[in-house]
Amino acid sequence: MPFKIISPKNAQRIMKSVFWASGIITVIILIIIIGYILLKGIPAINLEFLLANPSDSGRSGGIAPMIVSSLYVTLVAGIVATPLGVGAAIYLSEYASENRIVKFIRFGTETLASIPSIVFGLFGLSFFVIFLGMGWSLLSGGLVLALMALPTIFQVAEVSIEAVPRSYREGSLALGSTKWETIYRVVLPAAIPGITTGIILGMARAISEAAAILFVVGSALSMPISIFDPGRPLPLHLFVLASEGISMDNAYGTAAVLVILLLIITVLTNTLVEKYQKKMMGR
Amino acid sequence: MNKKLGEYLIEKGLFITAIFSIIIILLIFAFVFREGLPIFQDFGVLNFIFGMEWAPSDGQFGVFTMIIGSLCITLLALIMAVPLSLLCAIFMAEIAPSGMRKILKPVIETLAGIPSVVYGFFGLIVMVPLIRVQFGGTGFSMLSASIILTVMILPTIISVSEDAMRSIPHEYKEASLALGATQWQTIKNVIFPASVPGIITAIILGMGRAIGETLAVIMVAGNVTQIPQSIMDPVRALTSNIALEMGYATGLHYNALFGTAVVLFIMIMVLLVIANYYHYKKKVVIGGGYL
Numbered sequence: 001m002p003f004k005i006i007s008p009k010n011a012q013r014i015m016k017s018v019f020w021a022s023g024i025i026t027v028i029i030l031i032i033i034i035g036y037i038l039l040k041g042i043p044a045i046n047l048e049f050l051l052a053n054p055s056d057s058g059r060s061g062g063i064a065p066m067i068v069s070s071l072y073v074t075l076v077a078g079i080v081a082t083p084l085g086v087g088a089a090i091y092l093s094e095y096a097s098e099n100r101i102v103k104f105i106r107f108g109t110e111t112l113a114s115i116p117s118i119v120f121g122l123f124g125l126s127f128f129v130i131f132l133g134m135g136w137s138l139l140s141g142g143l144v145l146a147l148m149a150l151p152t153i154f155q156v157a158e159v160s161i162e163a164v165p166r167s168y169r170e171g172s173l174a175l176g177s178t179k180w181e182t183i184y185r186v187v188l189p190a191a192i193p194g195i196t197t198g199i200i201l202g203m204a205r206a207i208s209e210a211a212a213i214l215f216v217v218g219s220a221l222s223m224p225i226s227i228f229d230p231g232r233p234l235p236l237h238l239f240v241l242a243s244e245g246i247s248m249d250n251a252y253g254t255a256a257v258l259v260i261l262l263l264i265i266t267v268l269t270n271t272l273v274e275k276y277q278k279k280m281m282g283r
Numbered sequence: 284m285n286k287k288l289g290e291y292l293i294e295k296g297l298f299i300t301a302i303f304s305i306i307i308i309l310l311i312f313a314f315v316f317r318e319g320l321p322i323f324q325d326f327g328v329l330n331f332i333f334g335m336e337w338a339p340s341d342g343q344f345g346v347f348t349m350i351i352g353s354l355c356i357t358l359l360a361l362i363m364a365v366p367l368s369l370l371c372a373i374f375m376a377e378i379a380p381s382g383m384r385k386i387l388k389p390v391i392e393t394l395a396g397i398p399s400v401v402y403g404f405f406g407l408i409v410m411v412p413l414i415r416v417q418f419g420g421t422g423f424s425m426l427s428a429s430i431i432l433t434v435m436i437l438p439t440i441i442s443v444s445e446d447a448m449r450s451i452p453h454e455y456k457e458a459s460l461a462l463g464a465t466q467w468q469t470i471k472n473v474i475f476p477a478s479v480p481g482i483i484t485a486i487i488l489g490m491g492r493a494i495g496e497t498l499a500v501i502m503v504a505g506n507v508t509q510i511p512q513s514i515m516d517p518v519r520a521l522t523s524n525i526a527l528e529m530g531y532a533t534g535l536h537y538n539a540l541f542g543t544a545v546v547l548f549i550m551i552m553v554l555l556v557i558a559n560y561y562h563y564k565k566k567v568v569i570g571g572g573y574l
């Protein structure tokens with residue numbers, strides 16, 4: 001006779017509460033982290049903090065040049081990575097027929113997605129900064145971040161292009177359009193919300209990255225005029241402030257700005273995807 | 284005819300964008316390896332990998348303590364993250380009512396999106412003092428680093444393994460329930476075993492993220508080059524080694540840091556090959572829905 005202390009019914013009851021507990025713990029972890037950063041950081045944020053230059057190597061003053069630097073690198077990353085990622089997604093879902101090439105390219109993107117950010121940083125330093133002679137600049141930083149954003153944009157774009165129903169393509173081709181006309185006029189417009197989500201997620205990855213640009217952007221405190229100037233994006237600024245113990249108050253403020261940015265991005269992508277799914281279901 | 288040529292050019296152009304990531308990977312490997320080569324030639328591959336001493340000023344470039352450091356931090360993080368994230372994944376896939384799921388989805392996305400520096404900062408101002416007060420020492424320790432990494436890899440493991448559980452055919456579950464099994468028995472005996480390949484992929488992806496994490500680890504791990512005797516000891520990860528010293532490295536020291544990156548690159552490639560062996564293709568989960 002099997003020896004059983006706990007009856008299946010009780011086991012079910014116990015495990016159910018264990019599962020609930022694990023879900024609730026996950027929510028609590030997020031609330032603690034975000035809550036702590038926002039509670040400590042929001043008092044440090046005011047108009048002056050956002051619009052002023054830092055002084056005394058970041059001990060006082062604001063973060064305006066960091067916001068501008070972040071904008072520059074993220075825009076460069078988005079502008080460079082979008083055509084590459086979307087183009088690759090179109091090729092893989094519409095043109096590629098040979099299974100081996102598809103597998104090979106997918107493996108390439110997966111690998112690119114899992115290379116540690118600091119290795120990207122070293123590559124950026126030896127390739128963009130030194131080999132191509134771009135120097136320590138926001139351009140070099142943006143290009144490194146473009147490589148990191150590329151797999152995200154590709155993956156999301158590929159899935160949303162593949163989600164466009166076959167009948168759309170067949171309808172267009174039957175009317176005499178060429179393959180590219182079909183893609184350009186029918187498939188892409190239908191997939192736009194998904195592609196946009198991918199671009200936003202890719203740029204979100206770029207805006208929150210610090211390790212990859214540590215030795216690439218130059219870490220200058222002054223206001224960058226163009227992308228050829230060195231700069232110091234927000235996450236890098238936070239790292240320098242906190243790890244060198246320069247100013248905890250300003251570090252809290254910078255961290256809170258980053259968290260708020262991220263929350264906005266999450267809400268934005270959620271709304272986009274919801275709209276997209278409704279549209280795809282509604283047919 | 285002109286139209287045909289246009290179509291041809293477009294296809295070739297798209298093909299180039301598609302193989303772009305492969306080109307980049309080859310470039311990354313070539314450049315990192317090229318800069319790291321002198322350390323392997325001058326110091327020796329085995330001396331570099333298994334050398335216990337890292338003292339650039341004395342010409343000692345052994346990264347073994349950091350390989351162990353990276354592995355220790357990662358394993359401890361996995362020990363903490365795997366149970367919690369698997370429970371949470373099962374909860375989301377099988378048990379949670381839709382209201383709770385609607386809360387958890389964005390929570391996990393937000394956890395995945397928080398910049399790693401913010402995690403490191405949180406660790407520095409909350410975890411490190413907490414551990415200092417509770418357990419003594421400086422607080423900069425393997426434990427602090429692992430706790431921070433645990434939170435960072437939770438979303439990866441949860442979303443990939445939840446996805447694996449969801450993709451199990453409904454019939455499996457229904458058959459088990461129809462035989463009179465409870466929900467827990469069904470999860471334990473049917474759903475969990477069937478989703479093992481996906482779960483392994485999830486764990487490997489989480490492991491990759493933990494090994495590759497740099498700044499969050501630097502901020503809390505203490506960065507001493509030694510093999511940790513306890514989880515309260517400070518450790519230095521491979522990634523941290525690069526980020527800490529690249530700013531001022533010259534000569535062979537500079538090459539040694541690129542050599543460190545080569546070791547890191549190879550570790551990640553091994554993980555990727557293992558993950559591909561289990562061959563679980565994950566769907567892309569974004570914005571609270573599957574695209």
